[in-house]
Amino acid sequence: MRRRVPAVMMGLLAVVAIWVFVGRLQKPPPSHVDTPTATVTVAALRTASVVNRLVAYGRIVAAPWAVHALVEPFQVSVARDFVNPGQSVGKGATLMALRPGPTARLALLQAQNTYRLAQLALSEERTRVRLRLATRTSLLRAQKVFDNAALQLRVFHDEGLRSQVRVVAPVGGVVRTIFVHEGATVEPGQPLMDIVAGDRLQVRLGVEPEDVPMIQSGEGVRLSSFEGASQMYAHGLVSVISRVMDPATHMINVFVTLPVVNPYLLGEYVEGRFTVASPMGLVVARSAVVPMGHHYVLYTVSHGRAVVHQVLLGARNGRIVQIIGRGLHPGMRVVVLGNYELKPGMPVHFSR
Numbered sequence: 237m238r239r240r241v242p243a244v245m246m247g248l249l250a251v252v253a254i255w256v257f258v259g260r261l262q263k264p265p266p267s268h269v270d271t272p273t274a275t276v277t278v279a280a281l282r283t284a285s286v287v288n289r290l291v292a293y294g295r296i297v298a299a300p301w302a303v304h305a306l307v308e309p310f311q312v313s314v315a316r317d318f319v320n321p322g323q324s325v326g327k328g329a330t331l332m333a334l335r336p337g338p339t340a341r342l343a344l345l346q347a348q349n350t351y352r353l354a355q356l357a358l359s360e361e362r363t364r365v366r367l368r369l370a371t372r373t374s375l376l377r378a379q380k381v382f383d384n385a386a387l388q389l390r391v392f393h394d395e396g397l398r399s400q401v402r403v404v405a406p407v408g409g410v411v412r413t414i415f416v417h418e419g420a421t422v423e424p425g426q427p428l429m430d431i432v433a434g435d436r437l438q439v440r441l442g443v444e445p446e447d448v449p450m451i452q453s454g455e456g457v458r459l460s461s462f463e464g465a466s467q468m469y470a471h472g473l474v475s476v477i478s479r480v481m482d483p484a485t486h487m488i489n490v491f492v493t494l495p496v497v498n499p500y501l502l503g504e505y506v507e508g509r510f511t512v513a514s515p516m517g518l519v520v521a522r523s524a525v526v527p528m529g530h531h532y533v534l535y536t537v538s539h540g541r542a543v544v545h546q547v548l549l550g551a552r553n554g555r556i557v558q559i560i561g562r563g564l565h566p567g568m569r570v571v572v573l574g575n576y577e578l579k580p581g582m583p584v585h586f587s588r
Contacts, residue, residue, distance in 0.1 A: 268321030271585045276574035278537055283566050284519045286551040286558055287572075288450055292490065294441035296500045299493075304406050306428045311337030312401060314428075316422045319411050325431065327408045332428060332554060335400035338420050340349060347389045354378075354385040375480065396458040409434040410502050434498045441508045442487030443504040450512040450551070451477060457492045460504040470498045472508075514551035518565075524572045525549065525557060534559065535571040535578050544580045 315333040319325060336344055361378040364370035414429045416422050439459060443451065451474060459470045472492035482489055493509060500506060524534045525547065532549060535542045550558030571578065578584070 242504050243295075245529060249378060254510070258473065264326065270286070273585050274542070274574055274577050275585045275587050276535075276542075276578070277535070277587050278569040279346050279521060279524070279572045281518055281520060281566055281568040281570050282557070283516055285516050286514040286519060288510075288512050288514075288551070288553045289486075290443070290447050290509045291452065291510065292441040292510070293490075294297075294439055294442045294508065295504060296437055296502055296504045296506060297440045298412070298432040298502065299436045299438045302433045303412070303430050304433065305430045306331070306403060306406075306410075307425055308334065308403075308422065308428065309424050310340035311341075311424055312340065313337050314418050314422065315400075315415050316418055319416065319429075321411055321414055323411045324434070325405045325408065325411060327405055330402055330404045331405055331411070331431075332403040334403060336401070341568040344392055347385070347392055348364075351382075351385040351389045357383040384566060394473065401429065405431055407431060407433045409436075424454070432502060437500065437502060437504055438475065439492040439494060439508060440579045441490045441492060442485050442517055443490050445488055447489045448477065450488075450514070451490060451510060452512075454475060455512065457511065458511075459492070459494075459500075460507050460509075461550050462507045462527045464580065468499040470494060471498065517550055518560070519556045521556050521572045522552065522555065522557050524575065525559070525569050526575050534561075535575050536564075537569045537571065537584055540583055542578045542580060542582045542584055544578075 260526050308407070312334040315442050317332055319329075319331050321524075325331065335341075358378045360376050365372065365375050407432045411431050412432045416429075422428060439457075441457075453474050453476070455474045457472045457474060459472055461468075474490060474492050475493045476491040478489040478491075480482055481487070490508075494500070522533065525532050526534065531546055532543050534547050535544055537543070544562060546563045547561035547564070548560040550560060552558065570583070574584075574587070
């Protein structure tokens with residue numbers, strides 16, 4: 237009797253196992269498989285220009301055509317200096333008193349002596365012609381010698397070689413450098429000093445190389461003193477953009493012309509602010525662009541699903557970036573938040 241009970245139990249367990257297996261076979265499959273849905277924020281793709289504000293620093297320098305170097309064509313000795321470096325002078329102001337140097341003084345004396353002798357010889361020859369002691373041919377020779385002597389002396393006088401030479405300022409401006417001092421002997425062509433015309437100053441700004449493509453010639457620049465020497469602002473125009481990196485600063489020099497009337501001093505440090513705008517193009521928020529490998533993508537939404545687009549980046553600032561890509565046009569809904577968890581074709585839900 238005891239042996240029959242386990243047998244009955246084993247039979248009941250077998251019947252239950254068969255019933256469960258058959259039930260599973262007859263259970264209908266699930267009607268659908270749940271897929272993840274992303275919650276995103278979208279914004280409309282639009283056409284706009286990207287505006288950037290750049291800041292650069294530099295100093296006031298002389299324009300290339302503003303420097304007037306004062307030289308003498310003869311050897312001279314400096315008798316006296318009347319100005320100091322950095323001094324402002326008006327046009328016609330006396331800068332320096334000079335005397336002819338030994339060589340020039342000798343040449344001047346020789347020219348004066350030659351002139352007097354030629355003048356005397358011409359007078360005597362005229363007298364001889366009147367007395368019929370000489371011919372007109374000899375008179376013409378004496379006249380030629382006198383004319384040459386007078387011409388040589390006039391050249392000395394026209395070039396300023398006299399017993400006392402006064403050097404005056406050719407323009408109003410600032411004495412930048414004095415190369416010689418009292419008692420010095422100056423050879424012909426050696427510079428005495430140079431003057432920077434006060435109405436011909438410019439600004440040399442150092443700009444980062446990556447910012448240079450955004451700057452155009454003729455663009456306006458707002459200038460202000462970096463050292464606080466002047467609280468006034470001035471507006472200049474970009475005149476020259478250097479194509480060589482400055483070896484001292486590793487910057488690109490951008491030269492800005494100043495208005496004739498400006499509050500700045502030669503050598504003063506200034507700050508320049510550029511407002512540059514790119515050409516019109518498709519723009520999105522910078523958060524819409526996602527790096528993927530060696531390129532960038534963004535997602536648009538079509539029929540409730542994410543669509544991926546590979547794009548190239550253009551001008552940008554801290555808020556927006558211009559993009560170039562196929563199939564993109566103004567008005568398309570672009571994902572600006574939640575795009576890092578998206579995959580192509582993924583269902584999306586708009587956040588409120």
